Every structure is written in C-alpha cells, then in structure tokens.
Amino acid sequence: MQITQAHSSGENAAASSRPLVVRLHRDDDVVIAREQLIGGTRLPEENIAVSGLIPPGHKVATRAIAQDQPVKRYGQIIGFASRAIEPGEHVHIHNLAMGEFDRDYAFCADARPTPRADTPATFDGIVRADGRIATRNYIGILTSVNCSATVARAIADHFRRDTHPESLAAYPNVDGVVALTHGVGCAVDPEGEGLALLQRTLGGYAVHPNFAGVLVIGLGCETNQIARMLETQGLTEAPSLRTFNIQETGGTAKTIAHGIEIVEGMLAAANRVERQPVPASHLVVGLQCGGSDGYSGISGNPALGAAVDLLVANGGTAILSETPEIYGAEHLLTRRAVSREVGEKLVARIHWWEDYCARNRAAMNNNPSAGNKAGGLTTVLEKSLGGIAKAGNSNLVEVYEYAERVDAKGLVFMDTPGYDPISATGQVAGGANLICFTTGRGSAYGCAPTPSLKIATNDALWNRQQEDIDLNCGPILSCEKSIEQMGAELFQLMLDAASGKRTRSEIHGYGQNEFVPWQIGAIT
Incomplete structure (x- = not known):
C-alpha cells in the first residue's frame, strides 16, 4: 500500500504535501480518496486530474477503462465497467457492476509455517x-x-x-x-x-x-x-x-x-x-466488520489482521466468518489453506450460498448495504476483498458450519450470514470469548456474554462516535502509524479486554438484544 501525494492549483505549500489518495496495488485501476476531492485536483504520481467531486473513501479511475472491462482494486477484480470510464472519474455504482469471472483456488499454494512468539503473551482469565x-x-x-x-x-x-x-x-x-x-x-x-x-x-x-x-x-x-x-x-x-x-x-x-x-x-x-494469568492461546476471537466503508480494507481490517497474526503466533484462535462477504475473494483464502480438504470445505460453503440465494430468488450482490455504498463500496467483490484483510496472513486451518464448536488453533472460518448479530451469535456459540468488530460508518453493538471491541477505520468516525468505539485506526490513513503498529496496539487491547477491562459496548449495556440465532427453513 502506498499513499500518493496530490496537488490542486492554488493550494499553499503545506496543503500540497498532504496525502490525498491511497494506491493499494501497482496493478490497480483505481486509487482511494483520503478526503473529499474537487474537480481539477492533480494527482501527479498518477498523472491525472480529478473530474468532478469524489467523496472520502471513494474510488478515482487512474486510466481509461473500456465498457465491460474488469476493474481492479487490491490487485483483484472488484467488478466490470458498465460504461466507458475516463481517467480521473469517480468509479462507483453508476459505472461499475458485478460480473462473472474465474477464480484460481490454487489450494495450499501460499500456506507457510506459522511463526511463534518468542515470549508468549498472557491475559488474566477465569479458569473454570x-x-x-x-x-x-x-x-x-x-x-x-x-x-x-x-x-x-x-x-x-x-x-x-x-x-x-x-x-x-x-x-x-x-x-x-x-x-x-x-x-x-x-x-x-x-x-x-x-x-x-x-x-x-x-x-x-x-x-x-x-x-x-x-x-x-x-x-x-x-x-x-x-x-x-x-x-x-x-x-x-x-x-x-x-x-x-x-x-x-x-x-x-x-x-x-x-x-x-x-x-x-x-x-x-x-x-x-x-x-x-493464562496463555493467550486460550483466546478465541470472532472477527466482524459492520458499517464498512472504503477505508475498511485500508486501515481497520488490515490492523485487525495484523493483530490476528500476533494472536495466531501466540497459539490463539481467530474466527473469520460472513460467507457472503468473502464471496469473490475466497480464492485468496484457499491459497492459504493447510490442506486441499480445508480449501474444498470453504468452496463448498460458497456453492451452498450460491444455491441458497438462487432458491430464494436473491443475489449475492444484495450486499453491500446502502451505508456501505455511501462509504465508497460498490460491489460485494470489493467489500469481500477488504473484509478478508481481517484474517491477516495466517494459514487457514479449518472450516466450520454455523455454531459448530471451534476446537482448532489458528485462523479458522465459520459459515455465517453477513448480518453481524447472526454472524457473531454463531461465533460465540462456537466458543468465541472475544469479538473484534471494525466499522467505517459507525456501530452500536455488543455481544453478551462475550466482550466486543469496536474499531474505527477513520478519524471522522472516531471524532463523531468515539463513545461507542474502543480503538481508532485513522492514524494509518494519515501515515502517523503503520498497520503493524496499530495491530500491536489492538492485540494489547484484546489482552486487556480479556483480562476484564470493560469495552465501550459493555459500559453502555449492549449485548442482550444482539443475540440472533440464524433462522433458516420454512416456518409453518
């Protein structure tokens, strides 16, 4: 990931040095606005000028894209141009749409030995x-x-x-x-x-x-x-x-x-x-993102992913879920599967969801929500690619169905809907004793009996709703802190919460109304 400098005619020297956009991969066709951009703003490193208003967190085309051509972010396809797009244009629902494409599952190709912490972390737990x-x-x-x-x-x-x-x-x-x-x-x-x-x-x-x-x-x-x-x-x-x-x-x-x-x-x-004191290996952390925005895959989710890698290095467990919100990005997880069997389990759940949606005359691209789109996310492919950043770089060691008991150590996947209360309910039923929940638009959520940490993706949300947020990852966007630094802070916050420090949602009394088991099948 790199921060690209931008210039607008008439700006003073201090303002002209501000990072205005983020490029996530050298092969991307878009960069992400770090703040609202106005027409005429120059992005010299992209060799383009912005055309029209680009809201914060939204995408700017960096090259001409022909109709029906794929558009890439994170170096991966996030959709297809529904009409011709010019350099500097706003790329969103008016000119970007879903489409079918082949994914190379390459089972186990990127699985690597799991590093172990030199000095295992601990937290103050209750031993039954x-x-x-x-x-x-x-x-x-x-x-x-x-x-x-x-x-x-x-x-x-x-x-x-x-x-x-x-x-x-x-x-x-x-x-x-x-x-x-x-x-x-x-x-x-x-x-x-x-x-x-x-x-x-x-x-x-x-x-x-x-x-x-x-x-x-x-x-x-x-x-x-x-x-x-x-x-x-x-x-x-x-x-x-x-x-x-x-x-x-x-x-x-x-x-x-x-x-x-x-x-x-x-x-x-x-x-x-x-x-x-007990080893951090006893932590089972459910990973959630809700009210996501264009920054979720840049700051909050990667920071949580860095914390997950630290957790796994300490022998703990992280549960990635929300199957509809990894759709189109599942091939990046199958590459990290420890065995073909584990990878095939994940693909089987994807196929189940495709069939489930077809039976109910729904579409996987019902996601993103209205709020997600307002925050800059256009297709479920784009949302999924940002969402799996919560999983860090650890191997995928097992795949579970909804509410199954999680007994593996490391990064695992549980099949759940994308709706956060249903998804987290399944994770807690599986044994999660901590939830980490990233949000870009804002969230008011808790999950009794399991404490839930909420993580903001940007400064604007933190300044607006910090009474509900436990950690702000906005400093990643302003280059004040690295993803690794924020990940280390979040990992320590996990240990503190597991040791009894009350989270913001616990202070406000959240947790009972958010118990929502997955309702599936006919009601007669």
Whole structure:
C-alpha cells in the first residue's frame, strides 16, 4: 500500500504535501480518496486530474477503462465497467457492476509455517473447574422458544445493577445476569435444518465458559423441546445448568419467581472466581466488520489482521466468518489453506450460498448495504476483498458450519450470514470469548456474554462516535502509524479486554438484544 501525494492549483505549500489518495496495488485501476476531492485536483504520481467531486473513501479511475472491462482494486477484480470510464472519474455504482469471472483456488499454494512468539503473551482469565477459560463471568437465561422470552427478561431485570443494585451487591465477581431471547423455536420441521441450527446455537451458549451458570426456560408445548435439545447437544442438567417450563410451573408470575430463586441459588458459586494469568492461546476471537466503508480494507481490517497474526503466533484462535462477504475473494483464502480438504470445505460453503440465494430468488450482490455504498463500496467483490484483510496472513486451518464448536488453533472460518448479530451469535456459540468488530460508518453493538471491541477505520468516525468505539485506526490513513503498529496496539487491547477491562459496548449495556440465532427453513 502506498499513499500518493496530490496537488490542486492554488493550494499553499503545506496543503500540497498532504496525502490525498491511497494506491493499494501497482496493478490497480483505481486509487482511494483520503478526503473529499474537487474537480481539477492533480494527482501527479498518477498523472491525472480529478473530474468532478469524489467523496472520502471513494474510488478515482487512474486510466481509461473500456465498457465491460474488469476493474481492479487490491490487485483483484472488484467488478466490470458498465460504461466507458475516463481517467480521473469517480468509479462507483453508476459505472461499475458485478460480473462473472474465474477464480484460481490454487489450494495450499501460499500456506507457510506459522511463526511463534518468542515470549508468549498472557491475559488474566477465569479458569473454570473443568479447565475452560473465561473472559467474563455471567449467569445466562436462555429460552427454547419466543413464548418464554418475556419471563426470561423479567428474571434478568430483577438482577440489573442499575435498577436493583442490591440484588448483586454481595457478588462483585459476577458480571451480571443476562437474558438471551429469540423469536423462533416452534412451527418448524422437528427434523429440519432450522431447528438443528437453533439447538446447536443454544447448546453452544449453554456450555460457554463465560457463563458460570445457565437457566433454560421453555413454554412446554413448543417444537424445540428442552429435553430433546439437551439430548441432541449431549447435555444434562446440573447445578450450573437448570431448566423448566412455564406450563409446568403454573404461569407467568410463578415462573418469574421460580427463575429468580434458581438464579439466586447460582450466585454464590459464580462469585467464587479469581482471575489469574493464562496463555493467550486460550483466546478465541470472532472477527466482524459492520458499517464498512472504503477505508475498511485500508486501515481497520488490515490492523485487525495484523493483530490476528500476533494472536495466531501466540497459539490463539481467530474466527473469520460472513460467507457472503468473502464471496469473490475466497480464492485468496484457499491459497492459504493447510490442506486441499480445508480449501474444498470453504468452496463448498460458497456453492451452498450460491444455491441458497438462487432458491430464494436473491443475489449475492444484495450486499453491500446502502451505508456501505455511501462509504465508497460498490460491489460485494470489493467489500469481500477488504473484509478478508481481517484474517491477516495466517494459514487457514479449518472450516466450520454455523455454531459448530471451534476446537482448532489458528485462523479458522465459520459459515455465517453477513448480518453481524447472526454472524457473531454463531461465533460465540462456537466458543468465541472475544469479538473484534471494525466499522467505517459507525456501530452500536455488543455481544453478551462475550466482550466486543469496536474499531474505527477513520478519524471522522472516531471524532463523531468515539463513545461507542474502543480503538481508532485513522492514524494509518494519515501515515502517523503503520498497520503493524496499530495491530500491536489492538492485540494489547484484546489482552486487556480479556483480562476484564470493560469495552465501550459493555459500559453502555449492549449485548442482550444482539443475540440472533440464524433462522433458516420454512416456518409453518
């Protein structure tokens, strides 16, 4: 990546030295505006003048591009010219479109030995009796069906520190009691994929290390019977995993009282924890990007990728996800697969999504969103190429389906939708004990019981919404810091958050409403 200097007639000497655009690869047909560019601005190193207004984060053509010709960014195809494009023109939805092209999967071609840290990093974690490592210490209330959501919320509300401070006053080591409710669980095929996904998700949360205790509440007549869910997930009731149904308990008021009583019985044991230094190899970090912009693939995502490489070097695990948002860039991951089998698993998930979209009369290019496009992203190909930068340069060691338990060390992939709450819910169900979430447009997101760090891609977002952001990667764009420097800062921030430092989303109370299991299949 290089920063290209730009000049505009009449500018003073100080202003003329400002870096105005970013070139990401020598073969690119576009450069990225670092700030708004006006018509007539000269880009001497590109030997062009800007034509018209170019918003921040948007693309400028550096050469003439004929209609139907491919357009490259990151040295890769991001789309095809829908009409002839002149040098200096704004390249966006009005002249760039999706198109089909062959990808060379070149399985394992770029896989390399994984470097190891000279001095392994540590964080202050919570060691459970069975050896699992937690980054937080919650009691969770899960629901088998939407019908039990209201009582679950009422039970959790009884233990809110802001409204009922006395309820947890004697338990300072308990981070809170959270209700994770959802809108499904009935009127589905009892043997279908949709129910299996929901049960796998709930099962993953039920055994998540960040929960000291879990209560599961059902209605009683739903398709998603609690006993069957426990059976399919290999779970049994225990002092730290309790269940009951509203119909058996006798109604709403009795259910809420009974739930409060059960949670109160879990608190003393939950409070008997102490943090202690543990290796960073116990970190399982879910990678997310939401509200992406034209800078995401230049600053925030590459910085997160650099932090991921440090995490992997320390023996930890990073989960890349959002399959529709690696579409068109998956060949860059298959090249890093440790085996052809792993690479083929990823390609199989891509094909599943192509079929899934076709069955539902949708298109993979439904993504980017309106906000993504306003921020400079034009096609899903462009978004995907920036998105995989979150994965750094580490080998791809395994591919998982949604909410499957992640047991491999290193960089892995989990098949999820691109919608952040659904994607992160799957990652946490798989065992993620930390989420890192980059954003260029802005985000207000949390993910109980797992802390979520939010990373801004640019100074403007940081200045506007820093109460919700944990780290600003804008200094990469202004050349004040390198990607490697920001990656090292982010890795330390990961260790701090895993050690108990509250993230911005935790301070604001986010996390319960963002539990969104993937709903798939017919509802009858």
